[in-house]
Each structure stands twice: as C-alpha cells, then as structure tokens.
Amino acid sequence: MSKRQENALKTRRKLIDTAENLLKTNGFNALCVEDITKSAGVAKGTFYVYFKHKEDIVSEICRGYFKQIENKLSEMTDADLIEKLSVYFDNFMRAVELYGINICREWIRSAIDPKTAPDYTDISKWQYDIIMLTNILNKAIENKELKKDAPVELLTHIIISQLYGMMTCWCMSDGVFEPTDWTEKFSKIQLKAIMNNYLTQRKQR
Amino acid sequence: MSKRQENALKTRRKLIDTAENLLKTNGFNALCVEDITKSAGVAKGTFYVYFKHKEDIVSEICRGYFKQIENKLSEMTDADLIEKLSVYFDNFMRAVELYGINICREWIRSAIDPKTAPDYTDISKWQYDIIMLTNILNKAIENKELKKDAPVELLTHIIISQLYGMMTCWCMSDGVFEPTDWTEKFSKIQLKAIMNNYLTQRKQR
Amino acid sequence: MSKRQENALKTRRKLIDTAENLLKTNGFNALCVEDITKSAGVAKGTFYVYFKHKEDIVSEICRGYFKQIENKLSEMTDADLIEKLSVYFDNFMRAVELYGINICREWIRSAIDPKTAPDYTDISKWQYDIIMLTNILNKAIENKELKKDAPVELLTHIIISQLYGMMTCWCMSDGVFEPTDWTEKFSKIQLKAIMNNYLTQRKQR
Amino acid sequence: MSKRQENALKTRRKLIDTAENLLKTNGFNALCVEDITKSAGVAKGTFYVYFKHKEDIVSEICRGYFKQIENKLSEMTDADLIEKLSVYFDNFMRAVELYGINICREWIRSAIDPKTAPDYTDISKWQYDIIMLTNILNKAIENKELKKDAPVELLTHIIISQLYGMMTCWCMSDGVFEPTDWTEKFSKIQLKAIMNNYLTQRKQR
DNA sequence: GATGAATGAGGATTCATTCAT
DNA sequence: CATGAATGAATCCTCATTCAT
Numbered sequence: 001m002s003k004r005q006e007n008a009l010k011t012r013r014k015l016i017d018t019a020e021n022l023l024k025t026n027g028f029n030a031l032c033v034e035d036i037t038k039s040a041g042v043a044k045g046t047f048y049v050y051f052k053h054k055e056d057i058v059s060e061i062c063r064g065y066f067k068q069i070e071n072k073l074s075e076m077t078d079a080d081l082i083e084k085l086s087v088y089f090d091n092f093m094r095a096v097e098l099y100g101i102n103i104c105r106e107w108i109r110s111a112i113d114p115k116t117a118p119d120y121t122d123i124s125k126w127q128y129d130i131i132m133l134t135n136i137l138n139k140a141i142e143n144k145e146l147k148k149d150a151p152v153e154l155l156t157h158i159i160i161s162q163l164y165g166m167m168t169c170w171c172m173s174d175g176v177f178e179p180t181d182w183t184e185k186f187s188k189i190q191l192k193a194i195m196n197n198y199l200t201q202r203k204q205r
Numbered sequence: 206m207s208k209r210q211e212n213a214l215k216t217r218r219k220l221i222d223t224a225e226n227l228l229k230t231n232g233f234n235a236l237c238v239e240d241i242t243k244s245a246g247v248a249k250g251t252f253y254v255y256f257k258h259k260e261d262i263v264s265e266i267c268r269g270y271f272k273q274i275e276n277k278l279s280e281m282t283d284a285d286l287i288e289k290l291s292v293y294f295d296n297f298m299r300a301v302e303l304y305g306i307n308i309c310r311e312w313i314r315s316a317i318d319p320k321t322a323p324d325y326t327d328i329s330k331w332q333y334d335i336i337m338l339t340n341i342l343n344k345a346i347e348n349k350e351l352k353k354d355a356p357v358e359l360l361t362h363i364i365i366s367q368l369y370g371m372m373t374c375w376c377m378s379d380g381v382f383e384p385t386d387w388t389e390k391f392s393k394i395q396l397k398a399i400m401n402n403y404l405t406q407r408k409q410r
Numbered sequence: 411m412s413k414r415q416e417n418a419l420k421t422r423r424k425l426i427d428t429a430e431n432l433l434k435t436n437g438f439n440a441l442c443v444e445d446i447t448k449s450a451g452v453a454k455g456t457f458y459v460y461f462k463h464k465e466d467i468v469s470e471i472c473r474g475y476f477k478q479i480e481n482k483l484s485e486m487t488d489a490d491l492i493e494k495l496s497v498y499f500d501n502f503m504r505a506v507e508l509y510g511i512n513i514c515r516e517w518i519r520s521a522i523d524p525k526t527a528p529d530y531t532d533i534s535k536w537q538y539d540i541i542m543l544t545n546i547l548n549k550a551i552e553n554k555e556l557k558k559d560a561p562v563e564l565l566t567h568i569i570i571s572q573l574y575g576m577m578t579c580w581c582m583s584d585g586v587f588e589p590t591d592w593t594e595k596f597s598k599i600q601l602k603a604i605m606n607n608y609l610t611q612r613k614q615r
Numbered sequence: 616m617s618k619r620q621e622n623a624l625k626t627r628r629k630l631i632d633t634a635e636n637l638l639k640t641n642g643f644n645a646l647c648v649e650d651i652t653k654s655a656g657v658a659k660g661t662f663y664v665y666f667k668h669k670e671d672i673v674s675e676i677c678r679g680y681f682k683q684i685e686n687k688l689s690e691m692t693d694a695d696l697i698e699k700l701s702v703y704f705d706n707f708m709r710a711v712e713l714y715g716i717n718i719c720r721e722w723i724r725s726a727i728d729p730k731t732a733p734d735y736t737d738i739s740k741w742q743y744d745i746i747m748l749t750n751i752l753n754k755a756i757e758n759k760e761l762k763k764d765a766p767v768e769l770l771t772h773i774i775i776s777q778l779y780g781m782m783t784c785w786c787m788s789d790g791v792f793e794p795t796d797w798t799e800k801f802s803k804i805q806l807k808a809i810m811n812n813y814l815t816q817r818k819q820r
Numbered sequence: 821g822a823t824g825a826a827t828g829a830g831g832a833t834t835c836a837t838t839c840a841t
Numbered sequence: 842c843a844t845g846a847a848t849g850a851a852t853c854c855t856c857a858t859t860c861a862t
Binding site for chain 5: 442443444454455457458463464
C-alpha cells in the first residue's frame with residue numbers, strides 16, 4: 001500500500017471515529033458534516049471524498065457490530081440452539097448498551113424514516129436481523145435440534161419483535177434501565193417458553 | 206353554541222382532518238403547515254389560530270385514540286383480567302392498523318426524538334401506556350385475580366415491550382403484514398404464558 | 411352623557427391603562443394588541459374601535475405628560491426665565507423618571523424610526539419640545555429678560571439636545587443612574603453658562 | 616494569499632459594501648438578507664458563510680469607524696487636551712455625517728433596543744465611547760493638563776451626553792441641519808465652558 | 821487527495837388589521 | 842359597541858452537497 005493510500009485510509013478512519021463520538025454524545029439530529037470535519041481537522045469537501053451521503057458514515061459506524069455478532073455465531077456452528085440464541089440475545093443487547101442510546105435510536109429510525117435512515121449494508125438492520133435469525137433456526141432444523149414443522153417465520157418474528165420492543169422501550173425510557181438486566185429478567189424466560197414446544201425430545205429442557 | 210363558534214369548530218375540524226389525511230398519506234416528514242392550510246382552503250395564519258405549534262395538531266390527531274381505549278376499559282371494570290388485557294391488546298393493534306403506518310411511526314418517534322416528538326397529553330404515549338397497564342394489573346390484584354406478589358412492573362414492561370416491538374417491526378416491514386393477524390398469532394399466546402404463573406387458582410386456565 | 415357613552419369611555423380608559431402597564435413593564439417590542447386586549451378583558455377587535463393603529467395608544471399614553479408641563483408653564487407666565495427653565499428641566503426629567511425607561515425609549519424611537527414611531531399629537535415629541543422652548547425664550551425677549559439679539563434657535567437646540575442626550579444616555583445605560591440626579595449635577599450648571607451672556611443686565615446672576 | 620482567499624475576501628467585501636449602501640439608503644428596518652445577497656449577486660446562503668447573524672454585518676459596517684478614531688487619537692499622545700477633544704468631537708460628528716443618518720440611527724438604536732441592536736465590538740458603541748473619553752481625561756490628569764480633582768466621570772458623561780444629544784436631535788430632525796456646523800456652533804463653546812474650571816493654570820485659556 | 825467557497829431549496833412563525841355577525 | 846375568526850405578508854436561518862482550484 002502506498003503512503004498516499006495509507007494516509008487516505010487514516011483520514012477515512014479519523015472521520016468515522018470522530019463521527020462516532022459525536023453521534024454517541026449528541027445524537028443523530030445534532031450530527032452535521034461541518035462538525036464532523038471540523039472535529040476531524042479536515043475540510044468539509046474531504047467528507048465527500050469518502051462518503052457519498054452523510055448517512056453513509058452512520059452505516060459505516062454501525063457495520064462493525066454486525067461483523068462481530070455474525071462472526072461469533074459462525075464460530076460456534078456446533079453449539080446448542082438455546083446457547084446460540086442466548087449468545088445472540090446477549091450480544092444484541094450488549095451492543096445496544098455499548099453503542100449507547102443515540103446509535104440505538106438510529107437502528108430504530110429506519111422504522112419511522114425509511115427514506116433517510118441509513119442502510120447498514122444494502123438492507124436495513126432489521127431485515128438483516130431477520131435473515132440471521134432465520135438462518136440460525138433453519139440450521140437447527142437441519143441439526144435436528146428443532147422439530148421439522150417448527151414455524152420458523154413466526155418464531156423469528158416473535159423473537160425479533162421482542163428484541164426490538166426492548167430497544168424501543170429502552171429509548172422511550174431515555175435509557176433509564178439497563179438493557180442487559182432486562183434481557184435476563186424477561187427475554188430469556190420468554191425465549192424458553194416460546195421455543196419449548198418446538199425443541200426435539202432430546203433437547204427439551 | 207353560536208353560529209360563529211360552530212364555524213370555528215368546523216374550521217378546526219377541517220384542519221385536523223386535512224392534516225390527518227396528509228399524515229396518513231405522506232408521513233410526518235412531508236407534513237407542512239403550508240400544505241395543511243392550502244388543502245383545507247384556509248390561510249396559513251389560520252392554522253396558528255388553533256394550534257400554537259405545528260406538532261400540536263399531531264397530538265390532537267392521536268388524542269382521540271386514547272380516550273377510546275381508556276373509556277372502553279373503564280366501562281368494563283368488573284371484567285376478567287385476561288379479557289381486559291385482550292381488549293387492550295386488540296384495541297391497541299386495531300388502532301395501529303386504523304391510524305396507519307405513518308401515525309404509528311409518530312408514536313415510535315418519541316423513542317428516537319424525545320425533543321421534537323409531540324406529546325400526546327403532557328406525557329409521552331409510552332409513559333401513558335405504561336401507566337394504563339400498571340393500573341389494570343394493580344386492580345387485578347385488588348380483585349384477587351392476580352396474586353399479591355405478582356411483579357407488576359416487570360409484567361407491565363414485558364407486555365408493553367411486546368406491543369411496541371410489534372409496532373416497531375410493523376413499521377420496519379413497511380406495513381407488509383397485518384398487525385391484528387400477528388396479535389392473535391403470537392401476542393396472545395405469550396400473554397397467557399407470561400401471566401399464567403401469577404393468576405390466582407380460581408382464574409388459572 | 412348616556413350610559414353607553416360612559417361605558418365606552420371606561421373601555422377606552424381600561425385599554426390605555428392596561429397598555430401603559432404593559433409598556434412600562436415589558437417595553438414596546440413586547441407590546442402587542444393581543445396582550446393589551448386580553449389583559450383588559452375585551453376582544454381584540456375592540457381595540458380598533460378606539461385606536462386606528464396600534465401606535466396610537468402609545469401616543470395617548472404619553473399625551474398626558476405634555477398637558478402637564480404645558481399647563482404648569484402656562485400658569486407661571488410672570489415668572490423668571492431661569493425659574494421657568496428650571497421648572498421645565500425638572501419636569502422633563504421627572505417625567506422621564508416617572509414614565510420609566512421603556513416609555514422614554516419610545517420618545518427616542520422617533521429619532522430612529524420616523525415611520526413607526528408614534529406621533530404625540532400631529533407632530534413628534536421632539537418638534538413639540540422645540541416649539542415649547544422657543545416660545546419660552548421668545549416670551550423672555552418680549553419681557554426683556556433676554557437680550558433682543560439672543561440666538562433663540564441656537565439656544566433652543568443647545569438645551570434640547572442636552573436634554574435628549576441625557577435621555578439617550580440614560581437609556582443606553584439601561585437606567586443605571588438617576589435622571590434627576592444628573593439634571594442637577596450638570597444640566598443646570600450648563601444652563602447658566604449657556605444663558606448668561608444673553609440675560610439682560612437686571613437679570614444677570 | 617491564494618487566489619481563492621482573495622476571491623472570498625472580495626465576496627465578503629461586496630456583501631459589506633452592498634449592505635452599507637442599502638443601510639444608508641433605506642435604513643435598518645428595510646434591510647433584509649434577501650436584498651443584500653440579491654444586490655450583491657450571490658446566493659442567500661453565501662451571506663451566512665461570512666456572517667452568523669444578520670446583525671453581524673451592521674457591526675462590521677460600523678467597526679471601521681472605531682479603529683479610525685482610536686488610531687488617530689493614539690497617534691497624538693502628546694497633544695494638548697483641548698486639541699484632542701476637538702479632534703475627537705470633529706471625528707465623531709464627521710463620522711456621523713459620513714455614515715449618514717441611517718447608520719447613525721443604528722448607533723442610537725442600542726438605547727432603545729438593547730436586545731436586537733448589534734454590538735460593535737463586544738460592548739455597545741456608547742460604552743466604548745465612554746471608555747475612550749475616560750481614558751483621554753485620565754491621561755490628561757497624568758500629564759497635568761487637568762487638575763487632579765477633576766470629576767472625570769461627570770465630565771465624561773456631560774460630553775458624551777452632549778454628543779449623543781446632537782446625534783439624537785440630528786436624527787429627530789431627519790438630517791435637516793449639518794452635524795459638523797453645529798459642532799462648531801455650540802459643542803465647542805460648551806466644551807471650553809465645561810472644562811475651564813478643571814484645566815491647570817498653564818493650560819487655561 | 822484535499823480544499824472550502826458557494827449554493828439554494830425548504831419551512832415555521834408572528835401579528836397588525838379587517839369585517840361579518 | 843363588541844366580538845373574535847380569518848387573513849397573509851414578511852423574513853430568518855440551516856446544511857447537505859457541489860465543484861473549481
């Protein structure tokens with residue numbers, strides 16, 4: 001990699017990090033290109049060298065999170081279904097907590113603002129989550145952890161809506177309670193209740 | 206009521222109805238005072254005779270819904286807890302469906318935009334929903350339908366987060382599925398699972 | 411006077427008093443017809459029964475002051491010139507103090523805002539003051555208190571500009587010092603210095 | 616300086632000059648961003664590249680005047696007190712005449728509109744004038760031109776109120792007389808009368 | 821790659837005044 | 842005389858985006 005390319009990458013990184021900090025601190029509404037570039041110490045035009053639209057940088061900021069969970073789950077291919085779902089739940093809410101309320105709000109924004117909300121790859125975060133969970137459940141059927149006739153679509157939507165409900169309510173409460181506290185308290189309890197009927201004999205608990 | 210007052214009320218109504226239609230059709234982001242008044246056939250200033258701020262009319266539009274559910278529930282004071290919750294669920298999701306996706310998005314907006322989202326009374330819709338449900342559960346304890354040691358706060362949050370999760374996902378899906386369909390399919394199933402442990406012997410099902 | 415006329419006068423008075431209070435408290439910029447009528451307990455339209463323009467009521471408020479000084483001076487036709495000028499000065503600055511800084515600001519406004527500033531009769535307050543003082547000096551010449559060749563116009567402008575300078579600076583200082591304190595301290599000192607050359611022998615001091 | 620910076624400066628200058636002309640011609644009340652930019656041949660947004668608020672350009676327009684007088688006076692540190700005051704008076708009223716009645720009105724505006732009137736540095740023009748004159752008199756005491764016990768504050772206020780009175784009356788008369796004519800006719804006469812008692816023997820005239 | 825000057829669409833709000841009742 | 846609903850002109854400011862250098 002040439003020196004020039006390296007510097008370019010550094011500038012790009014600086015923009016993303018700066019934007020992430022501003023986003024965490026002040027929220028999306030207060031985020032503007034001027035502030036990002038000023039804080040990063042570059043000219044306004046430089047932003048558009050790396051990002052076609054302002055929203056793109058928000059996508060970029062959130063993208064790391066996906067790889068994380070995706071990677072973790074792909075590394076535990078042989079694990080138990082309930083374990084996997086637990087890891088998924090746990091990572092999901094940890095990410096929510098880690099990224100903070102303002103970035104969490106961005107994830108929800110696509111619910112109310114389909115136009116301006118950033119896409120996280122080429123699909124919305126929600127679609128992505130649906131697909132990821134559907135895959136997990138389908139693989140569980142292949143592995144005979146889940147009964148063949150388990151209503152995968154329904155189960156997926158129940159669980160995802162549970163998670164998004166928690167996210168939404170967390171934002172509604174303005175971050176008063178701890179997301180991960182509640183995960184344990186009620187999400188997992190329901191998780192078992194929801195799945196129990198569809199687990200194969202051997203795996204029922 | 207004098208003729209003049211009647212006309213004033215009619216103008217006010219016209220503004221609300223016009224705004225509601227625009228909101229349902231184009232969403233909140235496209236809603237502007239100019240369009241509302243132009244469509245209603247009045248001058249721009251007339252809007253400000255009836256609403257101090259643009260957001261106020263959105264509050265007004267949604268307010269009817271509250272009274273509705275509140276009234277219905279208060280009329281069935283002696284009903285069964287599960288029945289009441291069913292009515293609550295049903296009305297909630299019916300309202301979601303009736304008002305349409307763009308107004309539903311407004312309800313979620315307060316999660317991500319606490320500043321600019323309109324308050325629907327003096328509290329947010331979410332706070333209001335929490336209070337209403339807490340009251341229902343507390344009364345069920347008084348009526349001995351629910352065990353004394355039922356974790357009211359936790360149960361309230363489980364149910365509300367369920368409902369808000371459904372709303373959020375509905376918006377995420379851009380209104381693809383029917384909210385009330387899903388209510389039956391999964392909300393009520395979980396409702397029983399969630400409540401069962403805390404119902405008094407006589408009422409357990 | 412019929413009962414109806416009496417009531418009308420009462421309404422008019424109520425409007426003026428209310429407006430005066432609002433003007434003294436909040437200043438001219440905050441003065442609006444809505445507030446005046448609301449505070450007075452009448453409808454907005456009523457205002458326009460009595461005043462063609464919003465500014466007219468401000469004229470009305472200030473008009474009392476003129477009659478006051480005018481009357482006082484006309485009652486002391488035979489008095490000494492210096493005495494008269496003293497009374498004039500004194501009343502002028504007392505009025506300034508009495509009416510308060512916000513009304514004083516209105517008197518100055520006509521300097522910067524010839525269009526919107528209220529006229530106090532059909533001429534501006536400043537023109538009125540010039541005329542009144544010119545009359546005093548001319549009468550003093552008739553009475554031989556002042557030399558025939560005294561430059562009346564110049565003297566008038568010197569004195570008036572002195573007074574208006576004090577008013578302007580008082581407003582500039584946001585009312586920090588006491589107008590009447592300063593009157594004694596420097597206006598009168600100058601008054602004598604200015605006039606001395608033109609007083610007739612008999613009256614020189 | 617790069618070509619780009621030069622052009623930017625030119626644009627800025629164009630805006631200021633255009634605004635100054637509009638201000639001189641039509642007064643402050645008629646001054647709006649739309650007109651300034653349209654006349655200057657740039658886009659509305661360009662205005663806000665150079666000035667954060669509309670008022671800021673008025674400050675800018677008047678600022679030159681300050682530096683001017685300040686510089687002139689600081690260059691004549693060893694001059695006679697009366698000479699200095701004469702220069703001060705002269706420049707003051709020349710500036711009044713030069714800038715024209717509408718800009719003069721802006722200087723007076725801060726008397727009646729403390730909130731919206733533009734500040735000319737970080738203090739009002741009046742405060743600035745007070746400070747400048749106080750400094751001149753204090754230095755005269757150091758130089759023994761003025762008696763040690765001269766009432767500096769009082770003298771400052773007398774002179775400044777004289778100047779502001781002239782400004783105010785000039786605006787009141789709608790620019791009928793020539794400011795500098797009057798300066799000679801009465802300000803200087805009074806200036807000597809006011810100062811004479813406090814000049815040291817050697818300097819008394 | 822980097823710059824930063826220039827763009828211009830876009831929208832809320834105020835309030836004096838009128839006039840039909 | 843009193844009412845108060847209706848009017849609509851008038852204007853500031855933001856900010857994502859472009860493009861010539």
